[in-house]
Amino acid sequence: MLASMGVSEQTPYVIISYVVTLGGIAVFAWRMLARARKIAPQVSEEDRPWT
Amino acid sequence: MPDLSPVSIARPTGTRVSRVLGIASLVGIVWLVVFGLFLSPNDATQKAGVRILYIHVPSAWLAYLAFIVTGISSAAYLFKRTRSLTWDRIAGASAEVGVLFMGVTLVSGSLWGRISWGIYWTWDSRLTTTAFLFVTYIGYLAVRGLGGTHQQRARRSAIIALLATLEVPLVHFSVKWWRPLHQQESVAEGKLNGLMLFTLFVGIIAFTLLYVWLVLHRQRVLAMEDALDDQGLDTALAERRAEGAQI
Amino acid sequence: MSTWRIARLIAAKDLRIELRSRVVTNQVLPFAALVMVMFAFALDNDNVLTRVAPGLVWLATMFSMLVLVQRSFAVESADGALDALQVAGVRPAGIFLGKSMALAAQLAVLEVVLLLAAIVLYQAEVAWSGAVLLVTTFVAATTGLAFVGTLYGGLAAGAKGRETLLPLLMLPVVAPVLIGATRATEAAFGTNGASSSEGWPWIGLLALFAALFGTGGTLAFGSLIDE
Numbered sequence: 001m002l003a004s005m006g007v008s009e010q011t012p013y014v015i016i017s018y019v020v021t022l023g024g025i026a027v028f029a030w031r032m033l034a035r036a037r038k039i040a041p042q043v044s045e046e047d048r049p050w051t
Numbered sequence: 052m053p054d055l056s057p058v059s060i061a062r063p064t065g066t067r068v069s070r071v072l073g074i075a076s077l078v079g080i081v082w083l084v085v086f087g088l089f090l091s092p093n094d095a096t097q098k099a100g101v102r103i104l105y106i107h108v109p110s111a112w113l114a115y116l117a118f119i120v121t122g123i124s125s126a127a128y129l130f131k132r133t134r135s136l137t138w139d140r141i142a143g144a145s146a147e148v149g150v151l152f153m154g155v156t157l158v159s160g161s162l163w164g165r166i167s168w169g170i171y172w173t174w175d176s177r178l179t180t181t182a183f184l185f186v187t188y189i190g191y192l193a194v195r196g197l198g199g200t201h202q203q204r205a206r207r208s209a210i211i212a213l214l215a216t217l218e219v220p221l222v223h224f225s226v227k228w229w230r231p232l233h234q235q236e237s238v239a240e241g242k243l244n245g246l247m248l249f250t251l252f253v254g255i256i257a258f259t260l261l262y263v264w265l266v267l268h269r270q271r272v273l274a275m276e277d278a279l280d281d282q283g284l285d286t287a288l289a290e291r292r293a294e295g296a297q298i
Numbered sequence: 299m300s301t302w303r304i305a306r307l308i309a310a311k312d313l314r315i316e317l318r319s320r321v322v323t324n325q326v327l328p329f330a331a332l333v334m335v336m337f338a339f340a341l342d343n344d345n346v347l348t349r350v351a352p353g354l355v356w357l358a359t360m361f362s363m364l365v366l367v368q369r370s371f372a373v374e375s376a377d378g379a380l381d382a383l384q385v386a387g388v389r390p391a392g393i394f395l396g397k398s399m400a401l402a403a404q405l406a407v408l409e410v411v412l413l414l415a416a417i418v419l420y421q422a423e424v425a426w427s428g429a430v431l432l433v434t435t436f437v438a439a440t441t442g443l444a445f446v447g448t449l450y451g452g453l454a455a456g457a458k459g460r461e462t463l464l465p466l467l468m469l470p471v472v473a474p475v476l477i478g479a480t481r482a483t484e485a486a487f488g489t490n491g492a493s494s495s496e497g498w499p500w501i502g503l504l505a506l507f508a509a510l511f512g513t514g515g516t517l518a519f520g521s522l523i524d525e
Contacts (some may be wrong), residue, residue: 010099010166017103017159018088021110022080024155028148029265033064036272039279040063047278050066050271183470190467197457203524207453210518211467214449217510218471225474225503229481 064271072264079257086250100166105250107159109258110152111181117149117262118184121191122216125209136277137270139205142212143195144269146188148262153185176227183222187215201277301392308396313403315373322366322404327411330362334415349490351422352483355412356439356476359405362412363443364465366404367451370397375455380523390520394448398515402444409436428486428494431501435486438501439479442508446471449515452523478503 040048065073087105124142127133160178161171172178195208316322337354341347347354374380383393416422424432450468454460478500484490485497 008099013162013166014088014099014102017162018084018106020158021106021155022084024151025261025265028151029268032265032269032272036064036268036275039272039275042282043063043275043278048063048271048275050064183473186466186470190470193463193466194453197453197463206521206524210514210521211453214471214511214514217514218474221474221503221507221510225477228499228503229477 063275064268069264069267072260072267076257076260076264079253079260083250083254083257086246086253091246091250092244098166100163101247103159103163103166105254106258107156107163108251109254110159111156112255113258113262114149114152114156114181114184116259117145117152117266118188118216120145120266121149121188121212125212125216128205128209129213136201136205137274139201139209140270140273140277141266142209143192143273144266146191146195146212147269148265150185150188150192152258152262153181153188157182157185174226174230176223176230179226180219180223184215184219187218191215201280299392301389301395304388304392305395305399308393309399309403312370312373312397312400316400316404321369322407326362326365326369326404327408329365330358330408330412331415333358333361334412334419338419347420348422351416351420352487352489353476353480354420355409355416355483356479358412359409359443360469360472360476362408363405363447364468366401366408367447367464367468368461370401370448371451371455371460380452380455384520384523390523391516393523394452394515394519397452398444398448398512401447402440405440405443405447406436409440422487422489424486425488425494428488428497431482431494431497432486434501435479435482435497435504438504438508439475439482442475442504442511443472445508445511445515446475449511449519449522452519455523474507475504478507 062070083105087102091102091105093099093101121142124138124145128135128138128142160181164173165171191208191211194211195204197204197207199207334354337358338347341350371380374383380393384390417424446468450464450471454464454467457463481492482497482500482504485492485494485500488494
């Protein structure tokens with residue numbers, strides 16, 4: 001049954017590589033945005049020329 | 052304390068452009084996962100292993116692009132006419148993102164190697180150069196954290212980045228001559244059919260957009276950190292002056 | 299004062315300090331010899347040791363070099379001597395070349411000791427036909443290592459946690475020297491049936507490396523040590 005779903009002994013490797021890649025990027029992005037949110041109130045408007 | 056609307060507090064480094072970029076890359080990645088994991092067929096020789104390539108190849112390509120951007124931005128900072136701390140921050144943001152992408156590339160590459168070659172690692176020139184780049188840019192990030200004024204940090208790290216960039220060919224060729232017998236092409240030999248190529252293509256586009264989004268935001272966070280540093284210095288100076296006036 | 303004269307003065311000063319303090323002879327050289335003995339414990343097989351002797355000589359050189367570089371700049375930053383030199387208007391290029399020369403001299407002593415250790419302890423055989431190649435390898439590799447050591451040592455000198463930062467920065471950078479010098483030394487030794495003609499391309503790599511970091515250091519040293 002597992003074979004019919006396309007599950008093979010390679011599947012764990014594939015899953016892990018996707019989880020590590022996308023998870024790693026997500027953690028990085030999350031921490032970056034959290035940091036931005038934390039320090040933004042202390043930074044004045046003219047120091048954020050993109051707004 | 053500056054007056055900020057709730058929206059700009061919630062997304063302090065976001066703009067309309069970055070939001071569009073972010074949504075586009077998110078859509079691209081969902082697409083990549085759906086096609087890469089479910090809708091694309093198994094490869095005739097690599098079987099399911101080919102699915103790793105859909106994220107491995109884009110992340111590897113982005114890691115290299117990130118370091119090229121760091122090199123160019125560093126050169127732009129050192130060049131007097133274009134000297135600006137923005138270049139330095141782009142270099143730093145790009146290196147951070149590059150280290151991230153290179154780290155996940157090494158992991159997904161090892162996993163791919165395990166199921167295609169039966170081994171996690173082989174000392175061919177491409178793999179070794181990649182590992183070398185990874186360690187070197189971790190060192191570069193450490194140099195950025197050495198302290199001093201923003202200008203000192205920028206000059207120092209720009210020089211280190213340029214030296215690292217110039218050394219990459221030396222490493223590549225030394226490793227290539229080191230083990231001439233063990234050469235193994237690390238790119239898939241098999242023929243990818245239309246849907247597979249398309250999935251890979253989607254992956255590259257999605258990761259490129261993601262890279263731009265990450266660097267854009269990270270660079271803005273770095274700008275805020277620098278501004279915060281300056282403010283801290285100003286406050287300290289003002290306090291010191293006030294102390295002096297009291298006496 | 300010309301840059302060369304500054305360089306010679308600084309090199310002479312560094313070497314004089316080392317001769318008087320005897321840290322190199324009493325601590326660094328014994329450490330290097332100890333590393334060679336430890337390698338023998340780890341690779342407990344005469345055949346293996348003879349085969350990998352060239353690589354171990356260079357590996358031990360690089361580890362001991364970390365200590366030498368720390369020392370070279372601990373001397374400077376202890377009393378703010380590096381800053382004083384700069385304030386006095388001494389050209390950074392001169393400082394860089396001088397400290398590189400002193401470091402190269404110390405490395406050369408270290409390498410000779412390690413080479414002798416390899417011959418005595420690991421039964422490494424040096425053929426006379428490979429002598430020219432061997433000397434050239436040592437000169438080229440030592441020059442490159444001295445430049446890199448001074449460049450990154452100066453960068454890390456003023457920093458907090460420099461003891462841990464230096465290996466992280468320096469070891470990846472000297473990787474091509476490790477590969478190149480090991481292969482060239484193998485060719486000179488005739489290890490694994492290598493002929494000495496195989497060694498010369500590696501000399502080119504080592505020379506290129508030395509030229510890159512020599513130029514880079516001479517141009518950029520001032521910016522790197524600027525506090």
